[in-house]
Amino acid sequence: MTAERRSLVLRILSVGAFFAALFLVASLVTHTWSDPPGAAPATIHNICGIAGAYVSRALLTVAGWANYLLIAAALAVLGAYITRGEVSRRYAVLVVCAAFGLFLVLSLFSYDAATDPHRSYSHGQPAAWNNACGFLGSVVGYYLFSYVGVGVWFAVLAGFVALAATIARFEVTDRVLRGIGVALLVCFASTLAATLQEHGAVRPDPNGVLPEGYGGLLGLFLTKHLLVNFGSVGSYLLLAFVALVGLVLSTDTVILLFPLAIYRYLHKRRLARFDALRQASDRILNGFHAAREAMTAGAVATAAAATVKRAQPKIRRNGKDADAEEAESPKERTAKASAAKAATAAATTQEEPEPQAQPEPQKPVVRVAPKIRLPKDRAQQAAAGDERPSREKFKLVDAAEGPGESAPAYGFPPLDLLDPPEELDISGEEVTIRQNAVNLEGTLKQFGVEAEVVGIDTGPVITQYEVNLGAGIKVGKVISLSDDLAIGLKTSSVRIVAPLPGRGTIGIEVPNQHRKTVNLRESIEDGLPLSKRCNLPLFLGKDSAGNPLVRDLASMPHLLIGGTTGSGKSVCLNSIIMSILYTRSPRDVKFILVDPKMVEMTMFASIPHLMCPVVSDMSRVQSILEWLISKMQERYGLLAEAGVKNIVGYNALTREQIIEKFKPTSEEDQMRLTYHMPYIVLVIDELADLMMTCAKEAEAAITRLAQKSRAVGIHLILATQRPSVDVVTGLIKSNHPCRVAFQVASRVDSRTILDSMGAEKLLGRGDMLLMQPGANKLLRAQCTYVSEKEISTVVEHVSKGNKCEFNRELVQLKAKPPAASRGRGASSGGGDDDDSAFAERDDMYLDAVRVVLQHQRGSVSLLQRKLGIGYGRASRLIDFMAEDGLVGEYQGSQAREALISLDEWEAQRGEGDGVPVAAGGADDDEDDNEDDDLDDPS
Template sequence: MAKRKKQKKKSGKSGVWMKTRFSPEQRTSYRQGLGIVMLILSIFLLLSFGSSIHQFANDHSVVTSSNPDFSEVENLMGGVGAKLSHYFIEMRFGIGGAFALALAIGLVGLNFVRDSIVVSYFKIFKELLFFMTFSMVTSGVCRGHLMEISYPIDGRISASLFGQSGLFTYLIGFGGVIGLSVIITLAYVAHCLGLNVIKLIDGFFSLRWLPSLKKKEEADEEEVTFAETAFERDGINLSGEGQAVDGSSRETVDSKDTTLAVGGNIQDDTKTENPEKNPTTKEVEDNTSFEIVQKEKEEVKSSSSTPAAKKPSGDEYDPRKDLSKYAFPTVDLLADHGSGDVRVDEGELVKKKEQIVETLRDYKIEIESIRATVGPTVTLYEIVPTKGVRISKIKNLEDDIALSLAALGIRIIAPIPGKGTIGIEVPNAHKEVVSMRSVVASELFKNSNAALPVGLGKNIAGEYVVADLAKMPHLLMAGATGQGKSVGINALLVSLLYKLHPSELKFVLVDPKKVELSLFNSIKHHYLAVLPGEEEPIITDVKKVVSTVNALCLEMDNRYDLLKKGRARNIKEYNAKFKKRQLNPENGHRFLPYIVLVIDEFADLIMTAGKEVETPIARLAQLARAIGIHLILATQRPSVNIITGIIKANFPARVSFKVTSKVDSRTILDAGGADQLIGRGDLLFSMGSEMVRIQCAFVDTPEVDEICRFIGDQQGYGEIFQLPEFKDKNEGGDKGSLSSDDMDPLLEEAARIVVGNQSGSTSMLQRRLKLGYNRAGRIMDQLEELGIVGPNMGSKPREVMYSSEQELEQYLLHRKQ
């Protein structure tokens, strides 16, 4: 495990007074004001000391006179600058020590202004002490023994110790000027190389008489310690299967049965102390330990991501043979939208940590430690409360914490599943764009063994997330307008285009808006499937959508018949037997590609088609998993009349972008939280009982166009992949196709009454035939189906299609015959 600093109680009364007297914002303002003053003082001293080097002769006589006239001073900073230069350089520390002191004041001021530890205070003190001592020794020896210099580079302290009549003159006589110069040079080189002299001496002689200095050295070494994130340690594998783990910077590779794989730098417990990683533990003003974890930038290589297909043996069938020269898209077709380097100011993290602690303490909630995991969009603060604190008490403070941080999208996870901590997700001030290029180029995606791998983006820990659509097996997406839903669909489709050959995958695309998926029209001879006789592969008409989903049901039934004949349980086993030529094509067997049905704006279909489209979609969702047909449904209205219980029951995998209300969040995810997302690709991915927050990969429209053109310009199949033909029983039938078994016994009598009165009214049938409203309404519907009356016209009577009873009798006689 990584080192942790021991907590130290601060007993200083001034610090306690500051905490109780002033709020964290006021303390920060006071520190920053003091830091600005120190920076100005540092710059003033540096300019004064630098100017005194050139104007020493004149300024020295003025400053040392009994009645100085500062108007004659030539120092750049005037009389005050000349006086300070005379005091610090000539009277005290010499030129080197004075400059070191001015720089030290500036570094302390910089820490105060940034409200963070840019350079540790102990390191500033240590370096100041060394350079002041080194400069005084060097200048004293040089001016007193080696050369004659009029400018007082050594200062009075150095001259009294190391000058011609200094106390250490006997060292010169003992070792000579050259020997002492060599010792000084070696000391300077050792310091520059960072050699710990105290540790070396202690290792040889086991000295125990420098405990205070050793403690400071250890504190300096432990100021930045290293730890692993829980995501790096556990890997977040929602399927529960193992993952390949490498102790170096290699990413996680999903195993055979992994549904959701998360890639990251996963370290072994025995190798956690690595000085090149970023997690840091800081002890700030209070007693709460604070740890910061940041993901390192990963290099994106521009090499092709063409999957290395397993070459079949000589006797095996190769489905890729028809398009053997097909080239997969390259990573260069995708743009790099983000730097990939997630960096958040440590001062900002410490400030938010203090605000969280202060808010909880206002409600008498004490915590033991906080761990900040920096992600591309949000930072997760994991807090460990003291014993006896109720989780519900912290959960109820969600709005108060959001108010104190002045941030939108605060989400509290109480508790984090599998951990003894409570998570608070706070949006970053500067959000990173996760480009699709980085996801496709990642080792996790390229080495994925999933049947249908889809790159979702990055999680809170900055690790890539790749899911298997075949294991989901269907995906339900929801999100308000403009929150990234269409970009998410494009990211899923692009992921599949980068991994699967046209012979292994077909898309059925339904786009009621007619513009979102039109770019994929150019790959119709490679990846798209259509109904027989249709020329337009992208389905936009609602009537054709009903025929298409019913055709997919026929395809599903045909495939199940093939699996039954081939004695296989799923598409994977069936295709494996077909490749080994264990199934005869003359008996109807064929290689089965995966089919992915994508429906954008599912709510529009439900509103216009209703049960006609809902029933076959529910049937596909229930049965189509084993034969390789998978569904992706997207809607911006996740209400209960759109996403019904039948749909939800068969879509265990769900993605929710930002929605407008808590009710919509519970409808899509069965939990709250989607209404607290911050938009622009921020999503929650739910798979079973696990829910992960992800920043969706961004792929722009020109990139999708480039990829589709790259594929479309290559040789494709001569004919587009065709689905089975579906014939609607309600289409193409003759007028009066109602069967005699379905006809009401009073139908003919009702027809004569309607034609005789030339008025088609349900209430009239009720009165004349003494019927209830329901039966009279059914008779009227049957009369409409037979073509005797026209369609319903609201409150007006229906139009009668026969002008006389004689015409009606001829029609009824003809129907009986």
């Protein structure tokens, strides 16, 4: 049987089973026992007619209401057979087991010993089986209670626990031992029930529900032998031992959790009581100290009063005798009396001080534990309304297509090609994090710094403790204690951020015990909403708080990366390139990759975004930089003629608007117009190698591009593992405001990249500091990790059906000779004398001839736009061409006609190569300059 026929049969079976299930359910729901067998169809109340009445009567008599469970189990089994999936089979088995368990519970609960399962079935007595599951339930209940007794409930409970563990995907080990434990518990329950019934401890079953008593035949058998061989006390001891062994075997160490929980509860109560006693003692001591201070103040006042009293008699003794006192004048006696009264009043005031209001006792300060702030997980994002990333969302991120032409088909890689994210779980580290907060406060206090941890931000690699300093504490003092804090926290390094932006606190960053890898899939999923506002989104990783770090290369507009070997620099470059591959098509972005190591970027050699093969010869990079400068000048001319300010405005123009602004004179000129400008991203993996090859020329070219190329969509990404001042010069650094520093060897290297220290304290393996334009603080983050396997898979996907369309100019660019041997007239082919003669007229004559013959029209405006020269010089060049017979006579407002082709002119000069036409549209073939004219791109 073929696969199609088998699929058809399965579909027919599924439809038939579905309708059969509907028939059975409808028959059971509308069944009434008043429908007699053989009645007329008009008197049948069942909606399924006579067939439904017969079927429902038979099913309810045999299985009762358990028929619904049987139908559900049958449908689950059929669904598993149809889908033939492992997951479907697993759920079908679970449904069958659950249905069987519910059937047992209903049978046991509704069992009635008055029902005799051995008597014959009678149609005249449809309710003879007084059981919810009918005849089958009555039989099952009878035999289980007869043989096992009440111990059967242990077996049913164990079955449901096993089913719940399977549904929860909890791995159950040592199943044989656990089964033996359940069997021991069943024997214990049956034997204990039979023993208690034998001793009269429990009353016999008044309703006669249990046919053979509480313990069943199993309990009666075991009880008989136990009482004969061990007696009553020995039987109970043996049963207790069997119960303990059964619990240990069936539940493992779970049984030990109960006494442990009781111990913890009592221990907490004892600690709470101890805390209450300590607080009471503190209040008593505080009262004692207050009373002692009051007594001390009273003693001081009494001593002062006594001093005044002693001073008064002394004044009298030191005065004159009685005769002299009588001889004093009345004025003198009056003045002395006034002074004595004043002294007495002062003494009285000190002796009896005014009662002061007693301050209210201060309430004990309750310290609130710092809150641990976690990054929003995926469950919270889903609850907040963020959908999981899909292919439709990536379409929203893609750059808009040119209005006048359709983009070539580009298969964006799906997220399934990337490794799934690693979940962050700090539940086990919460105790360590809070203990570090306590240790941090203690270490600061040892150095005389009063501080309090008020917040904790957990990230994938580090945890930042937000610390509030006490009054009068200088921030510089805390910063100088970074090494001491690292020793106190027993970690490799500690970085201090002071102050935190927008807060009156400082941040102390401490490495986590377990680092979490941030892969590209996680960065894209979490940062996709932020990337919608970016022209060139880069998923760089996550910051110290665990939030996605997404930046726009178009607004940076260039990036400088530095770090030692193994710190994550090359992985960062890979993640940047992969970010572009996931969000932009080859029509929107073009890459020029420079890899002097010849091993770092070879994995991207087949992506359709490349403008030329991966460059490993650093002597060609200078020519590439000069070509980019000429391309920048050309694009600025196009923007000026189109009347827009940047590449975004130019790409927003429609085809009709571009034709209207440029006014082409022929269909050929109209086809050569540039309707869409792609972004060009130059990635240099090792800047130090380039600076060793041609330092002066490279620095000048990089500086000029960094200063002017943002508006025309040309962006530079420079990386180096030797961030010294001779590689990252002042001009290069000042024109790259956005910089990334990975772990470096010294503070000097950190200052070279970031103008500040801190990169020497990084942890390596992707731990980085990001300097952003306009931000006064460095941002610490964990870089996105991309494995070689992921890169190979994604590159293979994007390369299918998308060929690399290289730019011929870039491919044919020659390596620049040393500056001393390079000159205007030095060329290796024939025609050296002609070049010298042409140069005597104008040193740009050869370039002008190439432009005119390539476009087959002698236009002054064309030369102005292509060569960046004035009107007078362009007119003289056209006149020289007319004298040489290259163009025709003057035709007014129309362009002069080219009389020969470019190939004929090159053949006349002995150069058969010609000027290649660039691949990729008119945007690439409008500026075809040889190495000669790139020496002075202005």
